[in-house]
Amino acid sequence: MRLERHNKIATIVSSDFKQVLLLEHLGISLVVGEKTVQEVCDENHINPDLYLCFASLFHNQPLPQVPHFNENDVQTMVRYLQNSHRYYQTERIPKLQNYIQILSQQNQSQGSKLLENFVQNYINEITEHFEYENNVVFPYMLSLASHQAPDSAYSVIDYKEQHHNIDEALADIKGLLVKYLPINEDEKLRRKLLNCLFDLEHDLIIHSQIEDHLLIPLVEKFEANELNALPNNNVQIEDKKNANLSEREIAVLRLLLEGFSNKEVADKLHISTHTVISHRKNITQKIGIKSLAGLTIYALQNNLIQLTQP
Ligand SMILES: [Fe+2]
Numbered sequence: 001m002r003l004e005r006h007n008k009i010a011t012i013v014s015s016d017f018k019q020v021l022l023l024e025h026l027g028i029s030l031v032v033g034e035k036t037v038q039e040v041c042d043e044n045h046i047n048p049d050l051y052l053c054f055a056s057l058f059h060n061q062p063l064p065q066v067p068h069f070n071e072n073d074v075q076t077m078v079r080y081l082q083n084s085h086r087y088y089q090t091e092r093i094p095k096l097q098n099y100i101q102i103l104s105q106q107n108q109s110q111g112s113k114l115l116e117n118f119v120q121n122y123i124n125e126i127t128e129h130f131e132y133e134n135n136v137v138f139p140y141m142l143s144l145a146s147h148q149a150p151d152s153a154y155s156v157i158d159y160k161e162q163h164h165n166i167d168e169a170l171a172d173i174k175g176l177l178v179k180y181l182p183i184n185e186d187e188k189l190r191r192k193l194l195n196c197l198f199d200l201e202h203d204l205i206i207h208s209q210i211e212d213h214l215l216i217p218l219v220e221k222f223e224a225n226e227l228n229a230l231p232n233n234n235v236q237i238e239d240k241k242n243a244n245l246s247e248r249e250i251a252v253l254r255l256l257l258e259g260f261s262n263k264e265v266a267d268k269l270h271i272s273t274h275t276v277i278s279h280r281k282n283i284t285q286k287i288g289i290k291s292l293a294g295l296t297i298y299a300l301q302n303n304l305i306q307l308t309q310p
């Protein structure tokens with residue numbers, strides 16, 4: 001069924017109960033009566049085209065051809081994503097941890113211990129992923145969408161480059177559980193655990209599609225507009241010529257100008273991505289230049305880098 005603005009929300013939810021989560025993550029009350037998508041969205045100040053994109057993803061349908069999204073849509077997307085992070089962290093992950101602990105108590109085999117470690121490492125990884133998005137990416141996007149100059153040299157391109165699929169490891173966990181792991185006398189536990197993993201995987205796939213296919217392209221567009229509106233960097237260079245960068249900041253700057261991403265710089269200097277972002281922020285504050293093109297000019301003028309002949 002192709003979802004349309006005139007469809008009743010109650011009909012959509014009745015045919016696909018998982019859409020309840022969509023309402024919850026958007027902060028819409030489940031008591032929707034006979035109201036249509038258009039009516040509920042109008043009441044909640046949500047773009048109905050964006051709602052239909054989300055609902056299509058929940059319905060395992062491809063994203064519809066979408067008209068132009070705007071700054072308000074960034075806010076709606078970020079709200080949805082923040083609420084779903086909270087839901088994973090307070091409900092889904094504790095449930096998964098609980099099942100894995102019971103499994104490990106029931107089955108003392110090496111395989112069960114390894115699976116427990118694998119799941120715990122995975123949980124640590126996605127927790128770090130959510131915290132990075134909550135603390136760095138989303139605040140940046142919201143300030144860009146509200147036309148406030150973000151106070152860092154961060155770019156959505158950094159996020160895009162390092163944004164990886166957090167649902168992939170779940171397929172391995174499911175495979176191990178189905179194919180190899182005997183569970184002593186409690187097949188119900190295996191079923192519950194698998195159910196939990198399938199649900200989490202389904203949610204995370206939708207979540208990542210919203211980030212990769214809706215949010216990132218939209219913010220890239222805003223970012224391009226913002227950079228075009230910046231004043232001529234050459235003027236700023238004269239004022240900030242003598243900025244005092246630390247050795248570590250210079251090392252970060254050189255690598256960034258060589259074209260390495262935040263993550264690659266972090267790996268090369270054996271520091272965290274957060275530290276690289278913090279150095280970028282300090283560099284920008286000290287010399288007052290945001291764009292990589294402007295930073296290149298600054299670095300050339302101050303003999304921090306040299307142009308190599310092709
Ligand atoms: Fe996320």
Ligand SMILES: [Fe+2]
Pocket residue numbers: 129133163208211
């Ligand atoms: Fe993500």
